[in-house]
Amino acid sequence: xxxxxxxxxxxxxxxxxxxxxxxxxxxxxxxxxxxxxxxxxxxxxxxxxxxxxxxxxxxxxxxxxxxxxxxxxxxxxxxxxxxxxxxxxxxxxxxxxxxxxxxxxxxxxxxxxxxxxxxxxxxxxxxxxxxxxxxxxxxxxxxxxxxxxxxxxxxxxxxxxxxxxxxxxxxxxxxxxxxxxxxxxxxxxxxxxxxxxxxxxxxxxxxxxxxxxxxxxxxxxxxxxxxxxxxxxxxxxxxxxxxxxxxxxxxxxxxxxxxxxxxxxxxxxxxxxxxxxxxxxxxxxxxxxxx
Numbered sequence: 001x002x003x004x005x006x007x008x009x010x011x012x013x014x015x016x017x018x019x020x021x022x023x024x025x026x027x028x029x030x031x032x033x034x035x036x037x038x039x040x041x042x043x044x045x046x047x048x049x050x051x052x053x054x055x056x057x058x059x060x061x062x063x064x065x066x067x068x069x070x071x072x073x074x075x076x077x078x079x080x081x082x083x084x085x086x087x088x089x090x091x092x093x094x095x096x097x098x099x100x101x102x103x104x105x106x107x108x109x110x111x112x113x114x115x116x117x118x119x120x121x122x123x124x125x126x127x128x129x130x131x132x133x134x135x136x137x138x139x140x141x142x143x144x145x146x147x148x149x150x151x152x153x154x155x156x157x158x159x160x161x162x163x164x165x166x167x168x169x170x171x172x173x174x175x176x177x178x179x180x181x182x183x184x185x186x187x188x189x190x191x192x193x194x195x196x197x198x199x200x201x202x203x204x205x206x207x208x209x210x211x212x213x214x215x216x217x218x219x220x221x222x223x224x225x226x227x228x229x230x231x232x233x234x235x236x237x238x239x240x241x242x243x244x245x246x247x248x249x250x251x252x253x254x255x256x257x258x259x260x261x262x263x264x265x266x267x268x269x270x271x272x273x274x275x276x277x278x279x280x281x282x283x284x285x286x287x288x289x290x291x
Contacts, residue, residue, distance in 0.1 A: 047088045050110070054084030083114040140222040142201060149200050149226035152285070153233055154193070156278050162186050203237055204229045210241030212250045219249055227261065227286035234278070235264050258286035 058081035087110055157175040163185040166172040171181040174192035177199060187195070207228060208216060220228075228249075232240040240246060243264075249257035262279040265271050 047090075050084050050088035054081045054088060057081045057084065080115065087114060139217045140220055140225045142204065144222040145204060145225040145229060146197060146200055148222055148285075149204070149229045149233075150193070150197050152226060153200060153230050154196060156230065156234070156281075157196075159189070159192055161189065161192060200229060200233060203233045206237035207232045207241055207246075210246050215250050219252070219254055221289060223288045224254075224258070224286045227258070227282045230282050230285075231261050231264060231279070234275075239264070254290050255287065258283050258290070261286060 057077050061077045154175055159175055160173065163171050163173040163181050163183050165183070166176075166178075170178050171183050171185075172178050173181045173185055174187055175196045177192075177195050179199075204225070211220065228240060228245070231245075240261075243260065245257045245260035245263075247257075248254075248260055262276075262283050265276040265279045267275065
């Protein structure tokens with residue numbers, strides 16, 4: 001009896017099947033997989049918790065500020081986050097495997113040391129505080145600030161004594177005033193100066209609500225107060241009050257705050273020469289007296 005011929009299987013099919021298995025094996029090897037004792041790692045790992053906490057203290061304060069507008073100390077949280085992340089890196093080579101209680105006691109102790117270091121690193125030195133207090137012994141009065149801010153803003157804004165439509169179609173007069181303005185209105189130079197004085201004072205008062213008591217008492221001499229007020233007059237009180245410039249000043253970083261004023265030099269996502277130059281002049285005014 002003649003046996004039926006066996007079907008021929010080409011070597012190409014075997015080759016294709018082998019390649020598929022090799023690919024699956026390679027993917028199995030390279031795909032990320034949790035460690036064998038991942039539950040214990042999550043529960044006890046020093047490096048894991050230090051890195052989680054480090055990311056949290058860098059992200060959550062910014063989220064809180066974005067949602068509420070309430071200020072916080074950026075220096076402290078920056079140092080705290082960096083130190084926690086550094087502890088997480090060191091923790092990768094730290095001998096672990098002790099009991100649950102001992103591991104958590106170690107995590108808490110290291111966390112306490114990191115918080116203490118962050119407080120030390122973020123706190124200005126006594127010498128710095130003494131120099132600032134000695135150089136700026138009293139808070140600027142409204143009259144002192146406006147005597148500088150009003151002529152400064154008048155030069156920056158430019159004066160037009162007859163009402164006109166601005167770039168977005170709003171009736172405007174004098175040094176950019178829009179309150180109660182209608183086309184055909186005319187004001188004298190003195191009327192415009194008086195109006196500017198009132199509006200600059202309002203902007204200064206509104207902006208001061210965002211400054212801490214310490215900032216107002218020792219970090220805002222008249223010229224710096226005028227620089228911040230000028231930027232707020234141009235950008236808006238809330239825009240400057242909630243900005244990095246104000247947050248840095250409240251944290252004691254005077255130079256950093258003055259620098260951050262220069263960031264408001266764009267319109268329509270483009271840097272405008274006029275705004276860029278104005279911000280540089282405001283920064284120069286803000287930095288007077290800073291060594």
